Amino acid sequence: MKKLVLLPTPEKLEYLDGIFKFTQSGYIVIEDRTIFTSAKRLKSFIFDALHKENSIIIRGENYQNQIVRFIQKLSLSNQEYELVIEQDGIFIYYNQPEGAFYAVSTLKQIITSCDNNLPCLHISDKPVYKTRGLMLDISRCKVPTMDTLYKIVDMLADLKINQLQLYVEGFSFAYPSLKKYWENITPITGEEIMELDRYCKDNYIDLVPNQNTFGHMEPWLMQEEFRTLAECPDGFTFQDCFIKNPRCLNPLDQKSIEFIKTLTDDMLGYFTSKYYNVCCDETLELGQGKSKELVDKVGLGRVYLDYLLKINEIVKSNGKKMMFWGDIIKEYPELIKELPEDIIALEWGYNPDQPSDESCEKFKNAGVPYFVCPGTASWNSVLGKTDQMIKNITRAAVTGIKFGAIGLLNTDWGDDGHWHPLPVSYAGYAFGAAMSWGPDNNQSIENLEDYLNVHVFKDRNMVMGKFVLEAGNYYLHEEKYINNITQIVQLLYNSFDNLNVVSDTTIEGFQNVIDYLDEKCKMLKCSDMQCEDASLIFNEYSTAIRLVSHGAKAGIFKSSDENYKKSKAKELKEEIEHIIFDLKAVWLKRNKTSRMAESLQRLEDFKMGYGRSI
DSSP, X not given: OOOXXXXXXXXXXXXXXXXXXXXXXXXXXXXXXXXXXXXXXXXXXXXXXXXXXXXXXXOOTTOSOEEEEEEEOTTSOTTOEEEEEETTEEEEEEXXXXXXXXXXXXXXXXXXXXXXXXXXXXXXXXXXXXXXXXXXXXXXXXXXXXXXXXXXXXXXXXXXXXXXXXXXXXXXXXXXXXXXXXXTSXXXXXXXXXXXXXXHHHTTOEEEOBBOSSSSOHHHHTSTTTGGGBSSTTOEEETTXXXXXXXXXXXXXXXXXXXXXXXHHHHHTTOOOSXXXXXXOOOTTTTSSTTHHHHHHHOHHHHHHHHHHHHHHHHHHTTOEEEEXXXXXXXXXXXXXXXXXXXXXXXXXXXXXXXXXXXXHHHHHHTOOEEEEOBOOOTTTSSOOHHHHHHHHHHHHHHHXXXXXXXXXXXXXXXXXXXXXXXXGHHHHHHHHHHHHOGGGOOOHHHHHHHIIIIISOBTXXXXXXXXXXXXXXXXXXXXXXXXXXXXXXXXXXXXXXXXXXXXXXXXXXXXXXXXXXXXXXXXXXXXXXXXXXXXXXXXXXXXXXXXXXXXXXXXXXXXXXXXXXXXXXXXXXXXXXHHHHHHHHHHHHBOSTTHHXXXXXXXXXXXXXXXXX
């Protein structure tokens, strides 16, 4: 019998004697219409996987050949289920429809793992976190197509994720009132949101509106019409660096509130969720400009909180419950207690030692409901940071339970142009889902690797899972660790002529990364993926490896003498030109055009830099 690969790993699994096989035709029996969605999903999968046709009926005690039976069991909690496979049938016990849906997700994985020789077993399962979410950045140049978003929802449904947020800043949503700012960059539209919202509902996923409303307002504040709303219209200083573009709204200007109300009113009608994430994080220049006098008088925390409460009034007027990032308010624990009871704080942190006990304890002690929010560590890496992702998500899941978090929201950011292809984040999606379902049973990296092989990539040679996880650890072979970015990606992001990024790094150090990725490329070529987008995934990873390897070659180039540069400049210029061409090709397979040219401009600049050395 084939190895059973389940993720999330169930809370309890007991094997029984015997196997079960689906016959050519039979009945899937449901209690009532509330379970029809789950039954239809199961019917469709059985047909696709095994070519067995079944009919769905309600109850039908006297029907023969009842293959799967859904049975309501009121003693179970809302998301809990029991799955029993016996030699003569399959029984799914549930209380609420979502429990039945999650049982089908598990049964799908059993069928995928074992074909039509299902082991008899008894599973009892329920999640630790009632809310298990994913946030996808659609604002740093890359806006997914609807087909891509549907496929993401399908994956999340199989992983028992029940919340999805699409991060919006700037012009990635088609605001009806502000069409002139987005009409040339293919944002996601209100109509598309309504379609996606319905699709999410069918998969027991809550599509939560998300947009920044305080910090991270640079795209708007760079426009002449809105620049006067900035806290520091002419730039500001942060960590001893001058930043010329304003990012934070002036919280004292009533027009700031009116502007946020316009954005909110334009967006929220397309969502059925009762929640709304207003973000309000990283207000870097708050207190340096127009609010300085008041901040000096009453404190930055008070000014921040007063603005947050005004935003909450807008949220409540739209019939929603507010979520917000908790990075600012947690620095003022005496003010956390003043937060309204009906809002949810989001405690984020993406390093291996985050979130901290201290931060989580602040929200717990104040009685404020909160989520822990780790990350996939995909951004600013191209190939991911596997080790950091594993440690960060594990830390968040365990610490959140310890200090009473009510949910886990995994984040997949797209900082600085969103260069990483979507499949680089799949391992983070899967591990985040598993750990938010049950940390005690889901810390096995071997199981994550098997899940990627069997259920995501469908690799007959069982190498893709290991390849993905190991390729995502190339950063451990760099000589210099940099927070929130890899050394090689930082090199590619910087000006071609900036030599600071190669200081304290040897040519041998860059060569070690090239050699490491050459070995990973051999693994990739040994794969035999059978998923429907196998060729695209192969091209995405091949291009990503070439880009990182090129970054290492650029490090060697910058560190070498003029003779070496003259001998290599033309070759490297042609190489980066081919990489840019291929990056555009794979970008357009999953995403709208959006701001692709802006994202890849740094690489175009790199190409021109080589030209100056020829």
